[in-house]
Each structure stands twice: as structure tokens, then as C-alpha cells.
Amino acid sequence: MPDANPPQEAPRGMAMINAFDPSRATGLSARERAMVERRQRLLGPAYRLFYEHPVHAVRGEGAWLFDAEGNRYLDCYNNVASMGHAHPRVVEAIARQASLLNTHTRYLHETVLDYAEALLATFPASLGHVMFTCTGSEANDLALRIARAHTGGEGIVVTSLAYHGVTASLAELSPSLGEGVPLGRHVATVAPPDAYRGGAGMPARFAADIAAAFAGLARHGIRPCALLVDTMFTSDGVFPDPAGFLAGAAEAARAAGALFIADEVQPGFGRTGAMWGFQRHGVEPDIVTMGKPMGNGHPVAGLAIRPELLERFGGTVRYFNTFGGNPVSAAAGLAVLEVLREEGLAENAAAIGAHLAAGLRALAERHPIIGDVRGAGLSIGCELVSDRATKEPATAETARVVNALRNRRVLISASGPGANILKIRPPLCLSCEQAELFLETLDAVLREA
Template identity: 50%
Template sequence: MSDWRAILDQNAFDFSRSGSTDARLNRLIEQRRHLVGPTAMLFYDEPLQLVKGEGVWLYDSAGKRYLDAYNNVPVLGHCHPRVMDAVTAQMSQLNIHTRYLDDALHRYAQQLLSTLPLKQGRLVMTCTGSEANDLALRLARLHTGQQGVIVSAAAYHGNTQAVTDVSPSSLKRGQVPAYVACIDLEPLNTEGIDASAYLDQQVEAAIAQLQRDGYGCAAFLVDSIFSSDGVYADPPGMLKAAAARVQRAGGLLIADEVQPGFGRTGSNLWGFDRHQLSPDIVTFGKPMGNGYPVAALAADETLLAELAEVSGYFNTFGGSSVAVAAAQAVLDTLDEEALQANALSTGNRLKQGLQGLAEHYEPLSHVRGAGLFIGVDIVSSEDPTRPDSVLCSRIVNGLRQRGVLIGAAGRYGNVLKIRPPLCFNHDHAQHLLDALEQVMAQDLIRR
């Protein structure tokens, strides 16, 4: 894959090549084609019709069970009873927006804000991470008077116009706007590289570019596990110098915790903590409600007061009674079920197993990640320096046929992305490893 923008299509079903032997599936595909817009893609070479979820397992319409090692939204596991009970109980009593006093919202905000390093932290509730990141950019630009934003080269931060413009991986053609400066993470795979110094140099150059072009630096918007770029997590602390440079230049540090947050990295509740960062703004999304649409932004009161003087912000469904009930259940259950510790333990076991497989199969290269967010580079057997997106897709679809669901990521679409619910345990990890070895043994030559 020569153009990294094709990552958008790497996980997608190709409607032009549909031709399953299952007549019922073909009918569903045709209905999808005619009733749902072409911007909504399906996964895998043969799409799945899922009808049930429980824990780390998903079930299709034929009753086949799939191990979910991909979906981070159900962070506690699919259909967790604690969330279902909380949402059902609240829905049967009241569901209203935030223009009325709500003790539950206050309790949740206090509990979440207590985990953040903000001096006078305040919480703004939204429905999606896209909305939270959109608002974060508004705050940063208003506060700094600048327009420029620094992101990683294959970043994804949402789908409003403002955040699509700073999400290079969303573009199939053209370039990001001139006020967006991208840092390249691919050299982090180089053995012996000083990751901290390299990232600091990249950000220094990005700031200089934005200032030279007259945009200035409003913010460094960062997903600290670099999920869309192919999962770059180590070493801890590698972003500290780069983040400090942005803040010295007058820009704000926006920590996008949609991917690394809520204990996924195992060592910390938040991804930015793993790198010893002090963000000015923190955004949350996807796993926050375990499948119920709830997201948020946290920032110091002074930043939000500046916006309030200009326009304020209200989100009809952000912070609704039911959304808060779901979010509270997630926060409580993460602690009660020790899921962060499980992410660390199981993630280490999974990485060790993947590294073991990489010793036997040439295309498996550069196993990396933190907790239960792991990436594995897939490279050509003939040339280990060449990313192999075609083989990556074969592996992803081979696992799907064997009842294990993962995805692909990375600048060249050649990174296996493993990101299961945090209740994923050692037995589940072994199940995934066994399935991957079967795929590799069937399709590929061992070292």
C-alpha cells in the first residue's frame, strides 16, 4: 500500500466484490447498499451480522461465537449488567438535559475530575468524542488567538468538520489544511532511537512551520497511544519534552483520551499520565458509557469562562440523566472489578505470546503497545523493511473466519490492531494466540 490514506479502506468490505454463497447475507448486503449511505462501511471481506454480545464474546445470526479483540467501546465487556441496570433504572425514572440541577451529574463530575491534574477542573458533557475534540479546538483557538494545530501523521480525532480537518487518516484525497502540522511517528520503529528527543524535534519543527506560515500554535492534539498511526506507546514519558515545548510556545496540550483512557494502558487510568503530562484540556469518549453515547471535556474554569463570554456551550443530550448513569456505572465497575490491573497483566501475557510467534513467523514484526492496546507490524517475507498491507488484511480476515475479531491500523494499513474489552483475560489471550498461529501456519512459511 503506497498511499497511507488507504487505511480507511483497510478494514472495509468491498461492495464491488460481494458474492457470498449465503443468499441471506447477500440480501442484507444489498439492503445495506441501497438504504445506508456509502460513507458507512462494513468490516471484513465477508461482513458479519451480529445479534448478541456478552463479555468478550459476540454472536452472529447463525449462532457462531466470536472473540472480540477489537472493540474498545464496551470497555467493561458487552452488555455488562451493571451498566444495563443503571441505564434501565434511570430511563424508567427520568431522562433530562443539564439545564436542571442533578446530584448524579455533580457526583460523577467530582469523581472524574479528582483523577485529573487540572487546578480548577470543570467538566463539560457531550455525546461523542468528536464533539469533545471540536470544543477543545474552539477553546484552544479562543484562548491563544492562534489557529495552528499539531497532530500525528495518521491521527484520527473525530468527524465534525473541525476535527476531520485535523485527522489526516480521514482523508482519501487532498491534504490537511495549511494550519495543520503533522509529526511522523514511523521512525520510532528504528532500533536505538531516542524517542523523546525525536518527538521533541518533530514538534519543534511543527511549531516553526506554523509560525512561519502565520498560523501560530494553538494546540498539540494528541492521542498518547497513537492508535491510528499503528500503536506507539513506549517508552513512557516520551512525549514529555514535546508537550512542554508546545506549552512554552503558548499552545495548549489537548489529551485525547478516547483511545488510551479508562485504564486501557494498564499502568495508568489515563494515557497522558503514562507520559507524565499535564494537559490543559482532556477529552473523553467511546468507552465512557460502555456503549451508551456519552463523552466529555475537562478544562480549567478560566478556559471555559473565556468561551462563556463569547457564546457558551450547550449540548441537548450531553450529560443527560441516563448518560450520567451509564458513565457512573463504568467508572465504578472499572475500580470494583480491577480492570486496569487486568489490562496490565493480560496485556503483558498477550505481548509475550505475540513476541514468541514473531520469532517463528517472519511477517510478524515489532510487537508493541501498552496494556490491552497492542499493535503488530506485518512486513513482507522477502523484504522485512516493506510494510505488507495485503498480508495484514489476509490475517485479519483469517482470524475472523476462525472466530476472532481484530482490526488493521497504521500509516500503511499493515498493523494488526488488538484492542479488546478490559475483561479480556489470560484464557482469552491464549485463544487469540492459538488462532493467530493457525492462520500463520496455514498461509505462511515459518522462519
């Protein structure tokens, strides 16, 4: 994958949205400036910070983050610490198991089996095996290796601003990374299922686009491998509705001879108000990939799969991941499942998410810049437009809103091709009062704008 493109002038991808730019920095203390310079010197040019005034977080609790001066921030963006920052149950599970043993899966250990069993119980019975990795990237990379071994094909269909990971094989099918990262020749993109801009014909068109994309690949001699989608289309701009449309998309993929891989790295583990994002669509994926909140920050990821799809890969290729499925990761993962169930966090995400979405729709009555509010549970997209009739993306205003929220200590970011869709995804333990604080702060920021 040689990178022969010039540096991108107008980044279209999520990687640059809301990034700190030293030339537009505001409000940094001398200490923060020194940290920014030290970062640049040590970590180099590939790293990016959020916000015109980056946040120096030193402690977290629930949905709160605290900076070095003790200021409190409402985290409405971090989709990793979904059980709440530094959740004591998860921390204790990690510390307890780490003090006993942390080793690989070539020895027998009960914890990885207990975890695999608990995890598989959350899936349809057709998904009978689970495999463990450390990151969502590794999970998607492995899913595609398995899909290639099973289908004998290479053709992958993704949405036009998808993000599926940072390994070489995933970067070339993650158009959200921008034009600096060319797509592979075996990759075709389809427009996301955008009910706001795509209109009423959207769900049917999404399935038809997928069928056409596989047909297009076939005309280039590229046989079908998989349809790979984030079941909430998070990077594309959050597209959950109408519930059910993914069933038709999966059907189109299977009719073409491809597998349907549900990337639940962002929607999974209760965020949408259900355990998995695909559930609201009434579809059973062939492979489900998982990551981010799976260990509430501990590097745990993996996939669930229909056993018959794993036969060829398991027999001829095999897989070993040094840290994947180790007892500490499994203990962290088990603790997350327990917290999720005992604290009713998916239910809370559904209730608070509905409250938040209703509050945003109420704000839309006073603020014409809000063009659309959509979401499921605590995965919410709020599209800002400069004109509701033309739906022109309010790109610059969105950047100002995100930075103004940060300056009032409420943390979110934005996504979408116009970088105009507020991405709101707080920890699942968000309280009603915290949701109100978010809404009041956004209201104040929009009134000022």
C-alpha cells in the first residue's frame, strides 16, 4: 500500500475533525503548552489532541473527568469507559487477577472460559464460538482473515465514511481515515443509510447499493468476501433508523455470496439501549466484532462467530494472540458484563438516551441550526445545518460549538462528511441531571453562537 498521494488539504475524514492545531490554540496554561511541546518532541507528528484548548485529564469517576487543577468535565464522548471512568468493580477485578497470574491461552484457565460462556450467552445461539484479541482493530483484522479463508473471496463493501481500524488491511477499507490512506482495489463503498439526507427510499436503496457494489467488484474479477458495517454507522454520522433496515442489507450481502460482519466495537455493550446494535434490526450477523468498552479501558477485544465459518481457518491457519484472552483481560471483561447487568446500564442508556434526544429536539424548536436529531440509547447524532431547506452542513459552526462546549467543560466531538454532526456518546451511567447539564450547556452555547 504505497502512499503516493500528496498531503490532504481538505481532510474529509474523522481523523482531523476537532483536532488541536497549535496555530489556533487558545487558553493553554504554561504547563499545558510545555506538555504539548513535549508530546510533539517525544511522540512525533502522527498524534493528535482534541480541542483548541486540549484537556489535561488526571482522574475520572462515572461520567466526570477532572483536570490537574481539579476542574470537573462532563464526558459525553468517551465510548470506552462506558461503565463509568475507573469503575471500582472493573479495577478490582484487574488488580486481583493481575496479582495472581497473567499468562497466555496455551495453558488451561477457567476465567477465559467463564468469560467466553457469559459473552456467548448475550448472542443469538447461531454464534457459537468466541475468539479474543486486544483491540477492535485486531478483531476486525481477524474477522476478515477468517472471512477470506471461508469464502475464498476478497471483495469487501463498507460505507463511504466507515472506520474499522488501523492495521494495514483495515486502514485500506476505512475511508474515514482520509485521502492520505488510499482504499484497496478489493474495497467498494456505498452511501450510508442516511434517512435525513437520503430520504424515504433510503433503506431499500442501501440494500440495492450493496448488491450493486458486490456486482461491481465481481465485474473486476473480485469475488465477494464480506459486508462490514458498524451497526450504528457511527463514523458516517449515526444512522439508526428505521430499525430493521440492516436485515435487508445483510440479505443483499448474502445473496451476493458475502458474509455479514457486524462491527459492534462502537455500538456494542449496551450503548444503543440493547446489548448489541444489530438487535434492533432483527438480524443475525455471521461474525460480530467487539472492542472499546469490552474491558472499560483495559485492552480487550474479540469476535463471535458461527462455528461452521471457522472450520477452515481453524484447521489450516490457526490463531494465537499473546495477550488475547489472558486471565486479566478475561476478568476485566467479566466484570464489565456484571456491571452492565447489575447496574442496568443498557436500560439506563435507553431511558437517558431518549430523554437526551427529546431534549435536543426541544432545543431544535428554538435553534434552527439543529437540522436533525437521531440515535439509539446513548449513541446520538445531532446534525447542525446552516439552512434547514438545503441542509447545508454548518461545518465551521460545529467546530465552534464543540470547542465552546469544551470551554464550558462538556466534552463531545463531531463526525460526518461535513464534520457537522455532533457525536454524543457519554458513559452509560449518565444521570438525568447530567443529561440536563449537557442540554443546558448546549443551549447556552447555541444562544451565544
